[in-house]
Amino acid sequence: MGGALPLGDPAPSDGLLPASAAVGASARDFGVYLHVPFCRVRCGYCDFNTYTATELRGASQHDYAGQAISEVEAAGRILERSGVPDREAATVFFGGGTPTLLPADDLVRMLRAVRSTWGLAPGAEVTTEANPDSVDAAYLGRLAESGFTRVSFGMQSAVPSVLATLERTHDPERVPLVVQWAREAGLDVSLDLIYGTPGETLANWRTSVEHAIRQAPSHISAYSLIVEEGTKLARQIRRGELAPVDDDVQAEFYELADDLLTEAGYGWYEVSNWATDDTHRSRHNLAYWRSQDWWGVGPGAHSHIGGVRWWNVKHPSAYGDRIRAGDSPAAGRETLDTATQEMERVLLLTRIREGIPIDSLGALGRREVAGLIADQLIDARAALSGSIELTRRGRLLADAVVRRLLAD
Structure with a gap:
């Protein structure tokens, strides 16, 4: 959800898809991605389509769940009118931003709209991303009782100095608490880590990976930090305030993570992802890698149905205007x-x-x-x-x- 929107043809205001999108659809899985574009603070490395309170230009977090629900309901009608056969959602993923900045009941309402529009397939995987400081036991319990099955915590690091460079706001000691609360609620847990932060040492990285392993999540992601142009971190590096990590050191970080995770019983299934077994792989992300179908809801969200790809307007204010007017929020699309x-x-x-x-x-x-x-x-x-x-x-x-x- 980062960077500028891609080039493409203008999307029609009614959102209808070409006939080619329906071809072979019954043989493909269908998933739903719901983008929640709000963050309490903007991390210096982030170029995702996210907004703090001062950047909303009249858009409201309070109104957002209703707008997303309107898009879900419109999506059901668009797929039907485009001749795409009905399919239950095999996976649902709430990403951001920080979805858990919204009240739990807002996420529950959005999931309810997905269920009423398409239905959920038996054993559907329903995930939300969360920051460790954005949830408590009651919040996670509310999600679990409403059909969420999985939570992915943005742990990133267990070392305070690394978190400070990344401008992450949580205390690393909170991670064991939120993992325990999620597990008690019956949710599967994934932890996300980032390596290659300027100033991070191999010993720092070992501390973070070992800390994640001690929490015994069913899934761990480890992503190399990408310094994106236009971010605060890129400007800091360009000014010489921070030193970037070179490719050889990045490789050492990756190899250490793979060693530690393999020794702890995790198996890699995608370049940056490890799981305790095949049943705990991220099925939603696998659908992306396997070019299945998904509808992306929210500002800047991307969708893909049968080789047709489109993307929504980026800003929450523009998105809200489109939804209130009854128009598709799609800004552009392409047929691959x-x-x-x-x-x-x-x-x-x-x-x-x-x-x-x-x-x-x-x-x-x-x-x-x-x-x-x-x-x-x-x-x-x-x-x-x-x-x-x-x-x-x-x-x-x-x-x-x-x-x-x-x-x-």
């Missing part, structure tokens, strides 16, 4: 051509542990397989079984692997 869909298929599936079938690659891509094995970028045994599976070295150089597989 065959070449683009193939490129994205290879790019995304290669990141997953199961990888991509070798016989689905182009001729030149298939010819690269032997060299990728020789360079220790893909697993030889998996290749003999007919699929691409990245080695750890391959995970660190995943973009280079993809370029070679797309040699056609």
